[in-house]
Amino acid sequence: MKVLVTGGAGYIGSHAVYLLIEKGYDVVIIDNLSKGFESNIHPKAKFYQVDIRNHNEVNKVFESEKDIEVIMHFAGLIVVPESVEKPLEYFDVNTNGVWNLLNIAKNYNVKSFIFSSTAAVYGEPKSIPINEDDEKNPINPYGQSKLSAEYLIQSWAKAFNRQYVIFRYFNVAGAHENGKIGVKGKSLTHLLPLVISSALDLSKTFYIFGNDYETKDGTCIRDFVHVNDLVNAHVLGMEWSLKNNKSDIFNLGTSQGFSVKEVLDKSIETLKININYQIGPRRAGDPGQLFSNNEKATKILHWQPSYSLEEIIKSEYQFRKNNK
Ligand code: UFG
Secondary structure, eight states: OEEEEETTTSHHHHHHHHHHHHTTOEEEEEEOSSSOOGGGSOTTSEEEEOOTTOHHHHHHHHHHHOOEEEEEEOOOOOOHHHHHHOHHHHHIIIIIHHHHHHHHHTTTTOOEEEEEEEGGGGOSOSSSSBOTTSOOOOOSHHHHHHHHHHHHHHHHHHHHTOEEEEEEEOEEEOOOTTSSOSOOSSOOOSHHHHHHHHHHOTTSOEEEEOSOSSSSSSSOEEOEEEHHHHHHHHHHHHHHHHHHTOOEEEEESOSOOEEHHHHHHHHHHHHTOOOOEEEEOOOTTOOSBOOBOOHHHHHHSOOOOOOOHHHHHHHHHHHHHHTO
16 A cells, blocks of 8 residues: 655654555655755655645656555644744645645545644643643644644545544654664754753753743653654554544643653663753743643554653664764
8 A cells, every 4th residue: 555655754754654664555755855854765665855835746746656545744844933933934834735735635546644733733731631622722833833734634534535643743752773764953953852962962051941830840841752652653543544434633642741850860860971951041832731641542543652751762862872
């Protein structure tokens, strides 16, 4: 069976491609390489350098590939503060990009659309842990652009009798054991890659963004899920959707929260390495606590995240050490 993976040269998309190929699926990647890396592309995948918003180019891929049955859509912009500065770009890529894919997919035999959404659709949650049915109230253009895409996908599926699986990610981290794929690039923005960069280079100070939140140690609490566990859920979700002709929305997290300080302390303890850090001011738009209730994915998809925080830290460290 053939799966089209958008963003297959990116961080999460490349992990999905490796797993799909390992499981025997045929994989076609489209990626414009604006954020992705050629070195992430699996040698057995067919690659087209195409922008998801380009109608003619995407259509050509469907024409030449013919029998694409599933789209796994990872391509997108993901940096919250940047989305506040560049809302038009975020809606263009994250919402309009989905619109373009769906508009083309409706003319072909695409049975299911698997979508990377985000916990940012919930905004500042009223209660913790977060359930899929909880209120959606995104507080930045990133979350808004993803929630808009969710609505589009649901309406498309209903109108054209197709299926979808929407995954709302919590904090994805870690890297594949093969050492080839992981978070790459010079401008790191996420917690674990930054903590590990400081562990590898003591001249880099790590800043904790605020220690005056209403949490046990004052720093923000997040739910860290290993990228291999995350992409495994995508394959399970795809297979479930095709087998049962069903659609649904799932949180992908571990249902466990760790504070920023705990992540820092655990990294120092696990890696037996010093990290220079300081307390800085809060970062705008950070909710104090975010962690999932993942019961729905564990029950319906029989998904079980298997990596502990310690293993996530080790895996991130291993990758960063070899890809400095
Ligand atoms: N943090 C620091 N110092 C840093 C970087 C981050 O203290 O140098 C803190 C942040 O303030 C936050 C926590 O670490 O409290 C996690 O921050 P990240 O930037 O790693 O991740 P976010 O929780 O902001 O965002 C993640 C995903 C988004 C998603 C969001 C939903 O990256 O795509 O979770 O909760 F929308």
